[in-house]
Amino acid sequence: xxxxxxxxxxxxxxxxxxxxxxxxxxxxxxxxxxxxxxPVHKPTRSRQRSLGLRVVGxxxxxxxxxLLTATGVIKPFTLAxxxxxxxxxWDLLLHQNLLSDIGVxxxxxxxxxxxxxxxxxxxxxxxxxxxxxxxxxxxxxxxxRTIPFPALLFLFxxxxxxGETPKVLLIALATMFPMYLNASNGVxxxxxxxxxxxxxxxxxxxxxxRQVVIPLSMPSIxxxxxxxxxxxxxxxVFAESIASNSGIGYLLNNAxxxxxxxxxxxCIILYAIxxxxxxxxxxxxxxxxxxxxRQVAVR
Amino acid sequence: MTDTPxxxxxxxxxxxxTKSFGEREVLSGVNLTVAEGEFVALLGASGSGKTxxxxxxxxxxxxxxxxxxxxxxxxxVFQEPRLVASKKVWRNVVIGLPKERATRxxxxxxxxxxxxxHHADAWPGTLSGGEAQRVALARALVRQPKLLLLDEPFAALxxxxxxxxxxxxxELVATYRPxxxxxxxxxxxALLLADRVFVLKEGRISLDVAVGLRRPRVVGGPAFDDLRNxxxxxxxxxxxxxxxPLVEIEEPTANGAAxxx
Ligand SMILES: Nc1ncnc2c1ncn2[C@@H]1O[C@H](COP(=O)(O)OP(=O)(O)O)[C@@H](O)[C@H]1O
Ligand SMILES: [Mg+2]
Numbered sequence: 303x304x305x306x307x308x309x310x311x312x313x314x315x316x317x318x319x320x321x322x323x324x325x326x327x328x329x330x331x332x333x334x335x336x337x338x339x340x341p342v343h344k345p346t347r348s349r350q351r352s353l354g355l356r357v358v359g360x361x362x363x364x365x366x367x368x369l370l371t372a373t374g375v376i377k378p379f380t381l382a383x384x385x386x387x388x389x390x391x392w393d394l395l396l397h398q399n400l401l402s403d404i405g406v407x408x409x410x411x412x413x414x415x416x417x418x419x420x421x422x423x424x425x426x427x428x429x430x431x432x433x434x435x436x437x438x439x440x441x442x443x444x445x446x447r448t449i450p451f452p453a454l455l456f457l458f459x460x461x462x463x464x465g466e467t468p469k470v471l472l473i474a475l476a477t478m479f480p481m482y483l484n485a486s487n488g489v490x491x492x493x494x495x496x497x498x499x500x501x502x503x504x505x506x507x508x509x510x511x512r513q514v515v516i517p518l519s520m521p522s523i524x525x526x527x528x529x530x531x532x533x534x535x536x537x538x539v540f541a542e543s544i545a546s547n548s549g550i551g552y553l554l555n556n557a558x559x560x561x562x563x564x565x566x567x568x569c570i571i572l573y574a575i576x577x578x579x580x581x582x583x584x585x586x587x588x589x590x591x592x593x594x595x596r597q598v599a600v601r
Numbered sequence: 602m603t604d605t606p607x608x609x610x611x612x613x614x615x616x617x618x619t620k621s622f623g624e625r626e627v628l629s630g631v632n633l634t635v636a637e638g639e640f641v642a643l644l645g646a647s648g649s650g651k652t653x654x655x656x657x658x659x660x661x662x663x664x665x666x667x668x669x670x671x672x673x674x675x676x677x678v679f680q681e682p683r684l685v686a687s688k689k690v691w692r693n694v695v696i697g698l699p700k701e702r703a704t705r706x707x708x709x710x711x712x713x714x715x716x717x718x719h720h721a722d723a724w725p726g727t728l729s730g731g732e733a734q735r736v737a738l739a740r741a742l743v744r745q746p747k748l749l750l751l752d753e754p755f756a757a758l759x760x761x762x763x764x765x766x767x768x769x770x771x772e773l774v775a776t777y778r779p780x781x782x783x784x785x786x787x788x789x790x791a792l793l794l795a796d797r798v799f800v801l802k803e804g805r806i807s808l809d810v811a812v813g814l815r816r817p818r819v820v821g822g823p824a825f826d827d828l829r830n831x832x833x834x835x836x837x838x839x840x841x842x843x844x845x846p847l848v849e850i851e852e853p854t855a856n857g858a859a860x861x862x
Contacts, residue, residue: 499683502659503676503740504697513696517687594687594724 382564387571390564400553404572407538407549410466411576414473415534419527422478426485426526427511430519436486443482451476452540459545469541476537480529488522489515520592524584531580535573608796609637611670612748612780613658618667620653627653629804630667637747638778642791645801646836651784654801655752658782672780675748676741680756682733684725691721694740711743712736715769731762735769742773749774751783755790767793771817788832792825793818800835808835 347355364384370376371383378386394400425443428435451472458468492515500514516523542551543558550569557565589596613635620628627650635641645651656662658671684693691708698707705721712718715735725733734754741749751770755763771794774781785791791798792812800808810831814824833839 493683495679495681496683496685498661499677499679500685500696502661503744509697513688514685518685520687592687594689594726 379561379563382567386564387567391568394553394565394568403549403553407542407551408576410469410541410549411473411534411538414470414537415477415530417470418474418477418534419481419530421474422481422526422530423485423523425478426482426487426523427489427515427519429482430486430489431511431515440486443479447479447483451537455541455544464545464547468545469538472541473534473537477530477534480533481523481526484522484526484529485519488519488526491522492518517592521595524588524591527587528581528584531584532577535576535580539573608639611635612637612639612672613782614668614670615654615657616668618654618657618669619665620650620657620662621665626665626804628657631801631804631806633799633806635748635780635782637780640774640781640783640794640796642783642785642795642798643801644785644788644791644798644832644836647786649801650804651786651801652752655750655782655784658748658750672747674744674746675750676744676746677750677752678734678737678741678754680753682725682728682730682737684728684733684736686725688725689721690717690723690725690728690736693725693736694743696740698744707743708739711739714742714773715739731758731766734758734762734766738766738770738773742777745777746779749779749781751781751785753785754783756785756787770794775816788829788836789820791832792828793820798828798832800832802835808832 367381368384371378371381382390391400425439429439429443430436454475455468455472458471462468462471496518497510497514500510505513538549539551539554542549543555546552546555550572554566554569556562557569611634613633615631615633618628618631619626631654633641643651643654653662655677657664657669658675659677660671684690685696688696691705691712694708694711695703695705709718709721712721715738717732717735717739720728720732720736725736728736734757737754754770755766758766767790774794783791783794792814795812798808798810798812799806802808808831810828812828814828818825
């Protein structure tokens with residue numbers, strides 16, 4: 303039978319048809335059978351309001367903490383109250399050189415992260431790009447990856463003493479793997495067709511990697527950086543509380559020995575702030591390094 | 602296969618080219634030349650090895666046997682735009698060119714030819730399908746190719762954009778006169794654009810016809826239809842007369858009801 307007589311709606315189940323005959327939640331018909339479609343993208347909030355919403359959570363935590371300690375539900379020797387912590391913080395700052403401890407910790411984390419994530423990036427790109435690299439490196443790296451990094455600290459201390467080297471090395475090692483895994487995966491998932499096209503337009507070697515492969519794997523690489531940054535803080539705490547005479551971890555370890563709850567809480571909050579700052583840093587990088595992701599047509 | 606009269610020296614030569622993937626021989630002894638300034642269309646059913654042949658010319662695949670000669674200045678337009686999402690449109694156009702040639706000016710000039718100079722600073726992700734494919738065309742043109750290799754470059758476009766793009770390519774080729782090898786499965790497209798049409802069938806060139814139609818061409822007319830039917834027959838499509846319904850429409854029954862659905 304001739305098709306045009308039997309299929310009034312063209313292809314069944316098409317998007318157009320759903321738009322024409324189905325109404326989704328929230329779309330109201332006015333009786334004429336016509337509706338105005340609900341926009342999928344809700345209007346975006348202003349920066350200030352968005353920021354305001356972001357601080358609601360942390361403020362709520364602070365409020366509950368304050369309330370519970372002020373009313374005595376939580377005893378001071380379990381958790382110090384916000385005012386006590388605040389006083390302790392100022393005391394540490396003014397009389398115990400807290401600033402230099404923070405500085406020392408920051409330098410360790412940054413240097414370790416730069417070495418570790420940098421190495422991870424190079425290894426990841428190599429393995430993602432070249433079959434030879436994958437065959438040579440991947441199994442070895444996977445083997446080392448499963449070693450819990452704290453175990454290595456003791457070996458490093460035996461080798462290098464308790465100076466800066468074992469700490470930075472530990473952070474570098476711990477941050478290398480997340481970056482390696484994400485970068486190699488990202489490079490492997492770059493659209494081969496685009497790479498092939500770039501090749502046939504004359505790009506090769508280093509410029510192909512720099513201009514095409516790295517930018518297109520940037521989402522994965524930055525994801526790796528996120529993980530690496532997180533791990534760097536954990537490694538930092540660990541390295542500083544085992545063998546150190548400076549840094550936030552050293553402070554924490556000393557406070558722990560004498561059960562000085564307010565100092566412990568100050569240190570924990572400092573780590574949390576460090577985490578937030580690191581996240582902010584990665585977010586800024588994301589916006590800077592991937593400007594093409596801001597406005598993309600769906601086709 | 603000899604030089605085609607009226608055109609320059611050969612821009613492509615394939616001699617007894619064989620290509621196998623494992624056991625499977627996709628091309629078995631292809632002979633073909635395209636002259637400089639000649640527009641050749643390569644027709645073939647899906648899976649007949651058209652893309653494979655183009656990839657051989659681009660150096661993206663290796664021949665199993667035979668000889669392939671191409672100019673250094675050759676450039677592809679793929680079925681998809683294949684733009685680098687992290688580069689602005691104009692940088693995509695001059696991608697891979699040596700520094701002194703990879704200027705914004707060169708890119709904008711080339712974009713102007715395809716009518717997109719005002720999008721030079723856009724991100725590829727913001728373009729429509731047709732615009733992206735025009736950028737791909739600009740990216741090919743900026744290289745001033747001796748040989749343009751088009752792999753169904755209009756197949757993914759809507760009908761209206763396709764017509765515009767075909768007209769644009771015809772005009773550009775007439776102006777810059779590169780050798781062109783257009784791979785397509787669309788017989789009418791081949792007849793609209795090409796000076797010569799090859800049919801690729803069972804791994805060989807099974808038909809080689811010159812298209813003597815005057816330009817600018819339109820679809821239809823006795824000479825056009827004659828060629829079209831010949832090519833379709835070669836491709837194994839039997840279409841006796843396109844204006845006759847393929848299926849007889851049944852007579853309405855006595856009570857006026859049409860045939861059941
Ligand atoms: N890399 C490959 N490995 C194995 N088979 C391939 C490969 N590339 C193409 N083929 C096969 O070669 C045949 C021709 O493919 P192709 O040239 O893409 O056809 P088309 O004429 O549709 O462009 C197909 O049967 C395809 O499966
Ligand atoms: Mg194909």
